[in-house]
Amino acid sequence: MDHTRETEEEALLNDIASMLAAFEKERANLIPILQMIQERHHYLSASALQMVAKHLGVSGCEVYGVATFYNQFRFYPPGKHRIRVCLGTACHLRGGDIILENFERKLGIKEAETTADREFSIDRVACVGCCALAPVAIIDDTVHGHMAPSKVEGLILGFEIEKQREKRGKQHGESKQ
Amino acid sequence: MVRLVVDNRQIETEEGATVLQACLDNGIYIPNLCYLKEMDSPPGSCRLCLVEVDGYNQPITSCTIKVKEGMIVKTNTEHVRRLQRTAFELLLSVHHVDCRRCPANRSCELQRIAKYLHLGVKLKRFEQLERRVKIVQDHPCLEYVPSRCVLCGRCIFMCQRENGQAMLSFARRGLDTVISFFGEGDKARATCGQCYACVEACPVAALLIRNAHSQ
Ligand code: SF4
Ligand code: FES
Ligand code: FES
Numbered sequence: 001m002d003h004t005r006e007t008e009e010e011a012l013l014n015d016i017a018s019m020l021a022a023f024e025k026e027r028a029n030l031i032p033i034l035q036m037i038q039e040r041h042h043y044l045s046a047s048a049l050q051m052v053a054k055h056l057g058v059s060g061c062e063v064y065g066v067a068t069f070y071n072q073f074r075f076y077p078p079g080k081h082r083i084r085v086c087l088g089t090a091c092h093l094r095g096g097d098i099i100l101e102n103f104e105r106k107l108g109i110k111e112a113e114t115t116a117d118r119e120f121s122i123d124r125v126a127c128v129g130c131c132a133l134a135p136v137a138i139i140d141d142t143v144h145g146h147m148a149p150s151k152v153e154g155l156i157l158g159f160e161i162e163k164q165r166e167k168r169g170k171q172h173g174e175s176k177q
Numbered sequence: 178m179v180r181l182v183v184d185n186r187q188i189e190t191e192e193g194a195t196v197l198q199a200c201l202d203n204g205i206y207i208p209n210l211c212y213l214k215e216m217d218s219p220p221g222s223c224r225l226c227l228v229e230v231d232g233y234n235q236p237i238t239s240c241t242i243k244v245k246e247g248m249i250v251k252t253n254t255e256h257v258r259r260l261q262r263t264a265f266e267l268l269l270s271v272h273h274v275d276c277r278r279c280p281a282n283r284s285c286e287l288q289r290i291a292k293y294l295h296l297g298v299k300l301k302r303f304e305q306l307e308r309r310v311k312i313v314q315d316h317p318c319l320e321y322v323p324s325r326c327v328l329c330g331r332c333i334f335m336c337q338r339e340n341g342q343a344m345l346s347f348a349r350r351g352l353d354t355v356i357s358f359f360g361e362g363d364k365a366r367a368t369c370g371q372c373y374a375c376v377e378a379c380p381v382a383a384l385l386i387r388n389a390h391s392q
Contacts, residue, residue, distance in 0.1 A: 049359070058342070064359035065346035 016048055020055050027056060034067050043074040076114040079121030081159055083139050085111070085147075088127025090134040099135050100124060102152040119159070139148055181248035190244055195219070197226050197239035200252065207252050208261055208290045210268075210380055211329040215338060223362055224264040225262040225290065228252045236260055262294055270303040271352065272381075273324035281382030287327070309353055315330070316358045318370035318387050323355050326383035332356060332375035339374045 016037055021037075023029045033052050037044055044067055053060040060153055067073045085091075085100040100122070104110055107120050114121040133145025139155060178189050181196075183205055190199035198214055200207050210223040219240040227236040230250040236257050239250075251257070269287065276282045276298060290299050310323045330347065333356070337343040348357035376384050 046359075059344055059346070061344060061346040061348070061357055061359040064357055065348045068357075069350050103302040 009045065009047065012045065013047060013051060018049055020051070021057060023055070025056055027058060030058070030066055030072075031057060031062065034063075038073055041077075043077050045075075045077075047059065074112055074123075076112070076120060079114045079118050081120050081140055083120060083122045083137060084125045084128075085122065086126070086128050086134070086136040086138070087124045088131065088134075090127070090131035091136055094134040096135040096147075098149055099137055099147045099152070102149045103137070103156075106152050106156055119163070120156070151168065179244045179246050179248075181244055181246070181250060183250045184252055192244070194230060194244050195240055195242055196230070196242050196248070197252060199227075199244050200239065200250075205252060206293065207239055208265070208293055209240060210286060210290070210327060211331065213331055213334060213378065216334060223268070223327070223329060225261055227257050227260050229254050229257055258294070262296060265290060265294060266300050266302050267297065268327055269298060269300050271306050271308050272327065273307065274298050279325070279382055280385065281325075285382065286380035306352065310349075310353050310355055312355055312357075316369075316387070319358065319376070320385045320387045321356055321358070322383050322385070325381050326356060328354055328356075328379055329380060330379040331380065332384055335374035335378040339372045344369055345375060 019036060019040070020033065023033050029053070033055075034044060037048055037052070041048075049063045049067065050060050053063045056063075067075075083103055085096060085103060087096045087100065091099075100111060103122050107115055107122065108124060108125045109115055109120075111122050111124050125138070128138060128143070130136055130143060130145060133143070135147045137147045144151070144155070179192050179199075180189050180193075181189075182197065183200055183203070186203075188199060188203040188205070190202060194202075195212075197207055197209060197212060202216075207228065208225040209350060210225055211221070212219045212223075212226065221238045221241045224238065226239045229236050229251045230241045230242065236254075241254075272287065274329070276285070276288065279285065282288075288298060308324055311324055312321065314320060328347070333343050335348055336345055336365075345356050345358050348355055348359065373386060376386055
Protein backbone atom coordinates (compact mmCIF):
# COMPACT_ATOMS: atom_id res chain seq x y z
CA MET A 1 0.00 0.00 0.00
CA ASP A 2 2.69 2.48 1.08
CA HIS A 3 4.66 1.53 -1.93
CA THR A 4 1.88 2.38 -4.34
CA ARG A 5 1.41 5.69 -2.57
CA GLU A 6 5.03 6.51 -3.07
CA THR A 7 4.90 5.90 -6.77
CA GLU A 8 1.64 7.79 -6.89
CA GLU A 9 3.30 10.79 -5.28
CA GLU A 10 6.21 10.48 -7.65
CA ALA A 11 3.96 10.46 -10.69
CA LEU A 12 2.14 13.45 -9.33
CA LEU A 13 5.35 15.41 -8.85
CA ASN A 14 6.61 14.47 -12.28
CA ASP A 15 3.42 15.70 -13.81
CA ILE A 16 3.60 18.98 -11.91
CA ALA A 17 7.22 19.46 -12.85
CA SER A 18 6.43 19.12 -16.52
CA MET A 19 3.52 21.54 -16.23
CA LEU A 20 5.54 24.09 -14.29
CA ALA A 21 7.84 24.62 -17.21
CA ALA A 22 5.09 26.53 -18.96
CA PHE A 23 4.82 29.09 -16.15
CA GLU A 24 7.20 31.97 -15.96
CA LYS A 25 9.00 32.33 -12.68
CA GLU A 26 6.95 35.24 -11.48
CA ARG A 27 5.27 35.63 -8.17
CA ALA A 28 2.08 36.65 -9.95
CA ASN A 29 1.86 33.10 -11.27
CA LEU A 30 1.51 31.58 -7.84
CA ILE A 31 -2.26 31.28 -7.78
CA PRO A 32 -2.63 30.13 -11.39
CA ILE A 33 -0.07 27.41 -10.67
CA LEU A 34 -1.87 26.28 -7.53
CA GLN A 35 -5.13 26.19 -9.49
CA MET A 36 -3.52 24.12 -12.20
CA ILE A 37 -2.34 21.56 -9.64
CA GLN A 38 -5.67 21.48 -7.86
CA GLU A 39 -7.45 20.94 -11.13
CA ARG A 40 -5.23 18.12 -12.31
CA HIS A 41 -4.69 16.33 -9.02
CA HIS A 42 -7.52 17.54 -6.80
CA TYR A 43 -5.21 18.48 -3.97
CA LEU A 44 -1.94 20.19 -3.14
CA SER A 45 0.52 17.92 -1.41
CA ALA A 46 3.27 19.26 0.79
CA SER A 47 5.96 18.35 -1.69
CA ALA A 48 3.98 19.92 -4.50
CA LEU A 49 3.90 23.18 -2.57
CA GLN A 50 7.63 22.97 -2.03
CA MET A 51 8.15 22.40 -5.70
CA VAL A 52 6.13 25.49 -6.55
CA ALA A 53 8.08 27.54 -4.02
CA LYS A 54 11.31 26.45 -5.58
CA HIS A 55 10.09 27.22 -9.05
CA LEU A 56 9.07 30.75 -8.11
CA GLY A 57 11.97 31.41 -5.77
CA VAL A 58 9.78 32.16 -2.77
CA SER A 59 9.72 30.40 0.58
CA GLY A 60 7.58 27.34 1.14
CA CYS A 61 5.66 29.00 3.93
CA GLU A 62 4.66 31.83 1.67
CA VAL A 63 3.16 29.42 -0.83
CA TYR A 64 1.45 27.59 2.00
CA GLY A 65 0.13 30.87 3.40
CA VAL A 66 -1.43 31.87 0.11
CA ALA A 67 -2.86 28.42 -0.56
CA THR A 68 -4.46 28.05 2.87
CA PHE A 69 -6.15 31.42 2.54
CA TYR A 70 -8.46 30.17 -0.20
CA ASN A 71 -11.26 27.69 0.16
CA GLN A 72 -10.75 26.34 -3.32
CA PHE A 73 -7.61 24.44 -2.41
CA ARG A 74 -7.48 21.11 -0.67
CA PHE A 75 -4.47 19.65 1.06
CA TYR A 76 -5.57 16.05 1.21
CA PRO A 77 -6.35 13.70 -1.64
CA PRO A 78 -10.09 13.19 -2.04
CA GLY A 79 -11.43 10.03 -0.42
CA LYS A 80 -12.97 7.14 -2.32
CA HIS A 81 -16.32 8.35 -1.04
CA ARG A 82 -16.73 12.09 -1.09
CA ILE A 83 -19.09 13.50 1.46
CA ARG A 84 -20.24 17.03 0.79
CA VAL A 85 -22.34 18.72 3.41
CA CYS A 86 -24.33 21.75 2.34
CA LEU A 87 -23.97 24.82 4.49
CA GLY A 88 -25.83 27.19 2.22
CA THR A 89 -28.33 29.54 3.81
CA ALA A 90 -31.26 27.15 3.90
CA CYS A 91 -29.22 24.16 5.05
CA HIS A 92 -27.42 26.26 7.58
CA LEU A 93 -30.72 27.35 9.06
CA ARG A 94 -31.89 23.76 9.26
CA GLY A 95 -28.83 22.62 11.15
CA GLY A 96 -26.39 21.75 8.38
CA ASP A 97 -23.52 22.53 10.73
CA ILE A 98 -24.75 19.81 13.08
CA ILE A 99 -24.78 17.33 10.20
CA LEU A 100 -21.26 18.33 9.30
CA GLU A 101 -20.16 17.93 12.88
CA ASN A 102 -21.68 14.47 13.03
CA PHE A 103 -19.79 13.33 9.95
CA GLU A 104 -16.61 14.84 11.34
CA ARG A 105 -17.01 13.11 14.65
CA LYS A 106 -17.98 9.77 13.12
CA LEU A 107 -14.97 9.73 10.80
CA GLY A 108 -12.52 11.47 13.10
CA ILE A 109 -11.53 14.08 10.54
CA LYS A 110 -12.36 17.72 9.94
CA GLU A 111 -13.96 19.23 6.89
CA ALA A 112 -11.56 19.39 3.93
CA GLU A 113 -9.74 16.34 5.28
CA THR A 114 -9.54 12.69 4.27
CA THR A 115 -9.47 9.61 6.49
CA ALA A 116 -6.11 7.86 6.76
CA ASP A 117 -7.39 4.87 4.75
CA ARG A 118 -8.57 7.31 2.06
CA GLU A 119 -12.06 5.87 2.18
CA PHE A 120 -13.86 9.11 3.06
CA SER A 121 -13.35 12.83 2.68
CA ILE A 122 -15.58 15.61 3.91
CA ASP A 123 -16.19 18.96 2.31
CA ARG A 124 -18.60 21.73 2.91
CA VAL A 125 -20.40 23.27 -0.01
CA ALA A 126 -22.64 26.30 -0.32
CA CYS A 127 -26.09 25.52 -1.71
CA VAL A 128 -26.49 22.64 -4.11
CA GLY A 129 -29.80 23.87 -5.43
CA CYS A 130 -32.33 21.77 -3.58
CA CYS A 131 -32.99 23.92 -0.57
CA ALA A 132 -36.45 22.44 -0.12
CA LEU A 133 -34.72 19.26 1.04
CA ALA A 134 -32.54 21.05 3.59
CA PRO A 135 -30.39 20.02 5.28
CA VAL A 136 -28.67 18.28 2.41
CA ALA A 137 -25.59 16.09 2.15
CA ILE A 138 -24.24 14.70 -1.11
CA ILE A 139 -22.30 11.50 -0.93
CA ASP A 140 -20.59 10.59 -4.16
CA ASP A 141 -23.40 11.27 -6.63
CA THR A 142 -26.35 10.69 -4.36
CA VAL A 143 -28.26 13.55 -2.80
CA HIS A 144 -29.45 12.88 0.71
CA GLY A 145 -32.18 15.32 1.63
CA HIS A 146 -33.71 15.96 5.03
CA MET A 147 -30.52 14.80 6.65
CA ALA A 148 -30.58 14.12 10.35
CA PRO A 149 -27.71 13.46 12.71
CA SER A 150 -29.14 10.00 13.33
CA LYS A 151 -28.73 9.11 9.64
CA VAL A 152 -25.00 9.68 9.61
CA GLU A 153 -24.08 6.48 11.37
CA GLY A 154 -26.21 4.38 9.02
CA LEU A 155 -24.80 5.92 5.86
CA ILE A 156 -21.22 5.28 6.86
CA LEU A 157 -22.08 1.80 8.04
CA GLY A 158 -23.64 1.12 4.63
CA PHE A 159 -20.33 1.85 2.92
CA GLU A 160 -18.42 -0.27 5.38
CA ILE A 161 -20.69 -3.24 4.84
CA GLU A 162 -20.42 -2.83 1.12
CA LYS A 163 -16.64 -2.78 1.39
CA GLN A 164 -16.57 -5.95 3.43
CA ARG A 165 -18.87 -7.66 1.01
CA GLU A 166 -16.58 -6.71 -1.84
CA LYS A 167 -13.59 -8.04 0.04
CA ARG A 168 -15.32 -11.28 0.80
CA GLY A 169 -16.38 -11.55 -2.80
CA LYS A 170 -12.79 -11.17 -3.88
CA GLN A 171 -11.51 -13.75 -1.40
CA HIS A 172 -14.20 -16.05 -2.55
CA GLY A 173 -13.17 -15.55 -6.13
CA GLU A 174 -9.54 -16.20 -5.24
CA SER A 175 -10.23 -19.36 -3.28
CA LYS A 176 -12.20 -20.72 -6.21
CA GLN A 177 -9.28 -20.42 -8.55
CA MET B 178 14.15 69.04 10.81
CA VAL B 179 10.39 69.23 10.98
CA ARG B 180 8.48 70.83 13.82
CA LEU B 181 5.04 69.77 14.89
CA VAL B 182 2.78 70.22 17.87
CA VAL B 183 1.64 67.14 19.73
CA ASP B 184 -0.78 67.54 22.61
CA ASN B 185 0.14 71.23 22.82
CA ARG B 186 3.82 70.42 23.01
CA GLN B 187 6.23 71.37 20.27
CA ILE B 188 8.50 68.58 19.11
CA GLU B 189 11.15 68.27 16.45
CA THR B 190 11.90 65.33 14.28
CA GLU B 191 13.56 64.24 11.09
CA GLU B 192 11.83 64.68 7.80
CA GLY B 193 10.17 61.53 6.54
CA ALA B 194 9.50 60.16 10.01
CA THR B 195 6.07 58.80 10.82
CA VAL B 196 4.01 60.68 13.36
CA LEU B 197 4.12 57.61 15.59
CA GLN B 198 7.91 57.43 15.49
CA ALA B 199 8.25 61.16 16.11
CA CYS B 200 6.07 60.90 19.19
CA LEU B 201 7.81 57.83 20.56
CA ASP B 202 11.21 59.45 20.04
CA ASN B 203 10.00 62.45 22.03
CA GLY B 204 8.68 60.46 24.91
CA ILE B 205 5.04 60.68 23.90
CA TYR B 206 3.59 57.21 24.03
CA ILE B 207 0.94 56.10 21.58
CA PRO B 208 -0.30 52.52 21.88
CA ASN B 209 0.95 50.41 18.98
CA LEU B 210 1.34 46.73 18.23
CA CYS B 211 2.00 46.13 14.58
CA TYR B 212 4.61 48.79 13.96
CA LEU B 213 8.40 48.56 13.99
CA LYS B 214 10.57 51.51 13.18
CA GLU B 215 12.44 49.54 10.55
CA MET B 216 9.28 49.21 8.45
CA ASP B 217 9.02 51.20 5.24
CA SER B 218 5.34 50.62 4.85
CA PRO B 219 3.75 49.62 8.14
CA PRO B 220 0.70 47.40 7.75
CA GLY B 221 -1.46 49.61 9.95
CA SER B 222 -3.46 46.61 11.06
CA CYS B 223 -3.81 46.84 14.83
CA ARG B 224 -5.70 50.16 14.79
CA LEU B 225 -4.29 51.18 18.15
CA CYS B 226 -2.07 54.07 17.16
CA LEU B 227 -4.86 56.41 16.16
CA VAL B 228 -4.44 60.17 16.61
CA GLU B 229 -6.33 63.24 15.48
CA VAL B 230 -4.57 65.53 13.08
CA ASP B 231 -5.77 69.01 12.14
CA GLY B 232 -7.10 68.88 8.62
CA TYR B 233 -8.37 65.30 8.84
CA ASN B 234 -11.95 64.82 9.88
CA GLN B 235 -11.38 61.32 11.24
CA PRO B 236 -8.75 59.88 13.56
CA ILE B 237 -5.93 58.37 11.55
CA THR B 238 -3.26 55.76 12.24
CA SER B 239 -0.11 57.58 13.27
CA CYS B 240 2.13 54.79 11.97
CA THR B 241 1.07 55.44 8.40
CA ILE B 242 1.30 59.24 8.15
CA LYS B 243 4.46 61.20 7.78
CA VAL B 244 5.21 64.33 9.76
CA LYS B 245 4.68 67.72 8.15
CA GLU B 246 5.92 71.09 9.24
CA GLY B 247 3.39 72.76 11.51
CA MET B 248 1.24 69.66 11.92
CA ILE B 249 -1.08 69.72 14.91
CA VAL B 250 -1.61 66.32 16.49
CA LYS B 251 -3.73 65.20 19.40
CA THR B 252 -3.16 61.76 20.87
CA ASN B 253 -5.69 61.80 23.66
CA THR B 254 -9.09 62.97 22.48
CA GLU B 255 -12.24 61.20 23.53
CA HIS B 256 -12.84 59.96 19.97
CA VAL B 257 -9.35 58.46 19.74
CA ARG B 258 -9.66 56.78 23.10
CA ARG B 259 -12.99 55.25 22.25
CA LEU B 260 -11.65 53.72 19.06
CA GLN B 261 -8.50 52.51 20.78
CA ARG B 262 -10.47 50.87 23.56
CA THR B 263 -12.70 49.06 21.13
CA ALA B 264 -9.78 47.86 19.04
CA PHE B 265 -8.03 46.69 22.17
CA GLU B 266 -11.09 44.96 23.57
CA LEU B 267 -11.56 43.11 20.29
CA LEU B 268 -7.94 41.99 20.35
CA LEU B 269 -8.25 40.73 23.88
CA SER B 270 -11.49 38.92 23.12
CA VAL B 271 -9.50 36.33 21.18
CA HIS B 272 -6.42 36.38 23.38
CA HIS B 273 -5.92 33.67 25.93
CA VAL B 274 -5.43 35.76 29.05
CA ASP B 275 -3.41 33.87 31.63
CA CYS B 276 -0.81 36.40 32.68
CA ARG B 277 0.44 34.57 35.72
CA ARG B 278 1.58 31.62 33.68
CA CYS B 279 2.74 33.61 30.65
CA PRO B 280 6.44 34.18 30.08
CA ALA B 281 5.67 37.70 28.86
CA ASN B 282 4.11 38.70 32.16
CA ARG B 283 5.20 42.25 32.97
CA SER B 284 6.97 42.73 29.68
CA CYS B 285 3.84 42.20 27.60
CA GLU B 286 2.72 44.97 25.28
CA LEU B 287 -0.91 44.12 25.91
CA GLN B 288 -0.49 44.71 29.63
CA ARG B 289 1.20 47.98 28.92
CA ILE B 290 -1.58 49.13 26.61
CA ALA B 291 -4.29 47.99 29.02
CA LYS B 292 -2.72 50.08 31.73
CA TYR B 293 -2.35 53.05 29.47
CA LEU B 294 -5.99 52.89 28.38
CA HIS B 295 -7.14 52.33 31.97
CA LEU B 296 -8.55 48.95 31.12
CA GLY B 297 -8.01 45.58 32.74
CA VAL B 298 -7.03 42.50 30.79
CA LYS B 299 -10.19 40.61 31.70
CA LEU B 300 -12.82 42.42 29.68
CA LYS B 301 -16.50 41.80 29.46
CA ARG B 302 -17.92 43.84 26.62
CA PHE B 303 -17.24 41.21 23.96
CA GLU B 304 -17.70 37.51 24.21
CA GLN B 305 -14.43 35.72 24.83
CA LEU B 306 -13.59 33.48 21.87
CA GLU B 307 -11.03 30.83 22.43
CA ARG B 308 -9.07 30.34 19.22
CA ARG B 309 -8.88 26.60 19.18
CA VAL B 310 -6.66 26.17 16.16
CA LYS B 311 -4.75 22.99 15.60
CA ILE B 312 -1.14 23.44 14.63
CA VAL B 313 1.79 21.11 14.23
CA GLN B 314 4.75 22.10 16.34
CA ASP B 315 7.40 21.02 13.90
CA HIS B 316 9.87 23.80 14.03
CA PRO B 317 13.33 22.75 15.16
CA CYS B 318 13.98 25.72 17.42
CA LEU B 319 10.82 27.78 17.74
CA GLU B 320 7.58 27.26 19.53
CA TYR B 321 4.38 29.03 18.53
CA VAL B 322 1.36 29.62 20.78
CA PRO B 323 -1.61 30.64 18.61
CA SER B 324 -3.90 31.50 21.52
CA ARG B 325 -1.53 34.29 22.47
CA CYS B 326 -0.73 35.59 19.01
CA VAL B 327 -2.23 38.96 18.11
CA LEU B 328 -1.34 38.49 14.44
CA CYS B 329 0.63 41.69 14.28
CA GLY B 330 3.01 40.30 11.67
CA ARG B 331 6.12 41.74 13.27
CA CYS B 332 7.85 38.36 13.30
CA ILE B 333 7.32 37.92 9.57
CA PHE B 334 8.69 41.34 8.87
CA MET B 335 11.80 40.79 10.95
CA CYS B 336 12.49 37.39 9.44
CA GLN B 337 12.20 38.83 5.98
CA ARG B 338 14.51 41.64 6.94
CA GLU B 339 17.16 39.46 8.54
CA ASN B 340 17.12 36.65 6.02
CA GLY B 341 15.93 38.16 2.78
CA GLN B 342 13.11 35.66 2.68
CA ALA B 343 10.62 35.15 5.46
CA MET B 344 10.65 31.63 6.83
CA LEU B 345 7.35 32.13 8.55
CA SER B 346 4.14 33.56 7.28
CA PHE B 347 0.44 33.98 7.95
CA ALA B 348 -1.59 30.94 7.01
CA ARG B 349 -5.33 30.28 6.81
CA ARG B 350 -7.68 33.13 7.54
CA GLY B 351 -10.23 34.68 9.83
CA LEU B 352 -10.25 33.30 13.35
CA ASP B 353 -8.12 30.40 12.16
CA THR B 354 -5.25 32.58 11.05
CA VAL B 355 -1.91 31.44 12.40
CA ILE B 356 1.75 31.99 11.89
CA SER B 357 3.10 29.00 10.03
CA PHE B 358 6.56 27.62 9.46
CA PHE B 359 5.48 25.34 6.66
CA GLY B 360 8.32 23.92 4.69
CA GLU B 361 10.94 24.81 7.21
CA GLY B 362 12.75 22.10 5.26
CA ASP B 363 16.41 21.43 5.25
CA LYS B 364 17.63 24.68 3.81
CA ALA B 365 15.79 26.72 6.41
CA ARG B 366 16.85 24.51 9.26
CA ALA B 367 20.38 25.55 8.60
CA THR B 368 19.65 29.26 8.78
CA CYS B 369 16.96 29.30 11.39
CA GLY B 370 17.95 29.44 15.00
CA GLN B 371 20.63 32.01 14.55
CA CYS B 372 18.93 35.38 14.75
CA TYR B 373 15.73 34.91 16.74
CA ALA B 374 14.66 38.31 15.47
CA CYS B 375 11.09 37.02 15.34
CA VAL B 376 11.09 36.06 19.01
CA GLU B 377 12.48 39.44 19.90
CA ALA B 378 9.89 41.26 17.80
CA CYS B 379 6.91 39.45 19.27
CA PRO B 380 5.01 41.74 21.63
CA VAL B 381 3.29 38.94 23.52
CA ALA B 382 5.40 35.77 23.83
CA ALA B 383 3.51 33.92 21.13
CA LEU B 384 6.86 32.93 19.61
CA LEU B 385 9.39 31.37 21.92
CA ILE B 386 12.69 29.67 21.71
CA ARG B 387 11.97 26.00 22.05
CA ASN B 388 12.81 24.48 25.44
CA ALA B 389 13.96 27.81 26.79
CA HIS B 390 10.94 28.00 29.04
CA SER B 391 8.56 25.67 30.80
CA GLN B 392 4.99 25.47 29.58
S1 SF4 C 1 3.85 35.47 16.75
FE1 SF4 C 1 4.13 37.41 17.90
S2 SF4 C 1 5.16 38.74 16.42
FE2 SF4 C 1 4.29 37.07 15.21
S3 SF4 C 1 2.26 37.77 14.56
FE3 SF4 C 1 1.94 36.65 16.49
S4 SF4 C 1 2.03 38.23 18.10
FE4 SF4 C 1 2.93 39.15 16.24
S1 FES D 1 -28.77 25.75 1.00
FE1 FES D 1 -28.38 23.65 0.94
S2 FES D 1 -29.27 23.13 -0.93
FE2 FES D 1 -29.58 25.26 -0.91
S1 FES E 1 0.79 50.53 15.03
FE1 FES E 1 -0.37 51.72 13.68
S2 FES E 1 -1.99 50.40 13.18
FE2 FES E 1 -0.75 49.14 14.45
